[in-house]
Amino acid sequence: MPTSPTRDGQPLHSLETVRTPLFIVHGDADEVVPVSxxxxxxxxAGQLGLPARLVTVPGLGHDNEHAGEDWPELWSQIGEFLDGQA
Structure with a gap:
């Protein structure tokens, strides 16, 4: 049975095919995609046994251009997360 394009475009519905750890950065001010x-x-991802970490950035919207001061810390966290997956 075909699924709708909206459903196919959502990562949650294709998570079973993912084999790499997920480091998810999401802004709490995103008005396009809810942080939920x-x-x-x-x-x-955790239920599927896939390593995943979510970092919610205060004040960040749907793009990353407003996260300027947060990115050095985010890159550090991303590196630590990936190092833990090796």
Whole structure:
């Protein structure tokens, strides 16, 4: 049975095919994709045994251009997360 394009475009519905750890950065000011979707994705990944970490950035919207001061710390966290997966 075919699925709708909207459903196919959502990572949660194809998570079973993912084989790499997920480091998810999501802004709490995102007005396009609710942070609850990132939380759900992280939870589902854990249920599937897939390493996943969610970092919610205060004040960050749907793009990353407003995260300037947060990115050095985010890169550090990403590196630590990936080092832990080796």
């Amino acid at each position: 979707q990132a939380e759900e994705l992280t939870e589902r």
